[in-house]
Amino acid sequence: MATRAEALYHHPVTLSERPDFAVIGEIVQPGSRVLDLGCGEGELLAWLIENKKILARGVEISSSDVRRAIARGVSVYQGDIDEGLADYPEKAFDYVILSQTLQETRSPLKVLHEMLRVGRRAIVSFPNFGHWSVRTSMLFNGQAPKTRMFPYNWYDSPNIHFLSINDFEDLCREHKFPIERRYFLAGSKRVERFPNLIAQTAVFLLG
């Protein structure tokens, strides 16, 4: 007999496009309850259902993304992250994931508090604004940086907050968000030294 997770997907989902997905996939324990905030087309959740047999929920604001997520069988609802979390009871999930979205939320601090209220643990990944390429772009061009991680023009960027790894560490210290683990990535490679300068992406496990 097929398991619940195997039943959901005929075709394997790969996580090649987003290096932070691989780390998140590593963190999430099998069989856990997972809420993915800003889940896009539900790729990560689909992968977790298939490989970790999780109970998956997703929130996404874009109607077309929600459509594709539901079409692939993931229970996603269309809504705003900033206000959507309020409905959930405390510790309703084992993990609440915010993947590459923190910098796009209107009230990041409120979202982080809510994530830790609703989830036993929170997984937060974000692009590191402290990366050397951002620093040099700003230094030499004197303009809002445009890099591989931050490819947008200042006027059409979805990013409304810019934070570095050090900024996030400071915030966690200040608000007593317990950091359980941290993962720093350059491309898909792990970075151990000088993460704030060298890492493109950071993944924090809080809780």
Place this chain on the structure above:
Amino acid sequence: MIVETQCARFESIALEGGATLSPVEVAYETYGELNAARSNAILITHAFTGDAHAAGISHETAKPGWWDNMIGPGKAFDTDRHFIICSNVLGGCQGTTGPGSINLVTGLPYALSFPVITIRDMVRLEKMLVDSLGISHLLCVAGGSMGGMQALEWAVTYPESVRCVIPIATTWRHSAQQIAFNEVGRQAIMADPDWCQGDYYDKKPPARGLSVARMVGHITYMSDESMREKFGRKLREKEKFGFDFGVDFEVESYLRYRGSQFVSRFDANSYLYITKAEDYFDLTNGTGKLTDAFRTVDTRFLIISFTSDWLYPSYQSQEIVRVLRRLNGDVAYVDLRSNYGHDAFLVDIAEQSEIVRGFLESTARLAEAA
């Protein structure tokens, strides 16, 4: 796909209002094949003036079903994989027992002696039909508008008998505005002298009143934008205003046409009874506590609303979604962009199909795994 309406007959049904209806008949159609495990059955519930003919080409009328774009081989509700059932609602006038049916005690049509019915009564009768077909678990109950109310009612009343529900463009209780429009329709019918307190079956039916009721209905099914696109201020077969009260505008002509078409296929008393059932509909039985209504429900939900639907606005769907979320229920929700207003679930079906297909597939696989 040529289809034929069938009829099931039951000894009686006890109604929520206390009355018992005996006997009771249900008109229904089925498409596709029931599998050996009897696990692929889907009940489609129709909107206010719909009928059992949801798909295929009718053997009798040669007309396509009202959701033929959604139901059929390879379509969202795929008849190659699923066994689809659609029945006419209780109180209706297209084969199921309603106010126009003959009361066996008197030998006359029930007319206003027909008991007042509710959405729950409709669902009870659907359950009787489904049971009689030897199906203990439905894979899905799906429908738009009043069909969506029935789907919600199924989830709440028979949660153990349905794996998932797809309520589209609907509400968990009728709002003041929805009741108001229904009341205008009822008053139009009852103000027609031909209505005769509902006792018109051997006479001329209240065609003018019923047609005005339908005209109002049609306005609420469209949107400002879809009416502007479809009619604008275009004149009907003339270049100047007539300076009289004949038809000047295209939109007037359209509404009159739809009104008069409707009269030939729908019974005015059914209009009264069914709109009343909609107005009484409240999943919480008046408590307003939707959380309690859904507490023991572990059915999967796919809820769909449309951005331009002002008759069943998106917030009504979102209220349901929020409560299910609070209960940590399995709910998927999308507010689809459409200009077609409430009618979108019938006409703007490309995206709706994609979602329904994926959702049904995953539900079927989960059901197999369970």
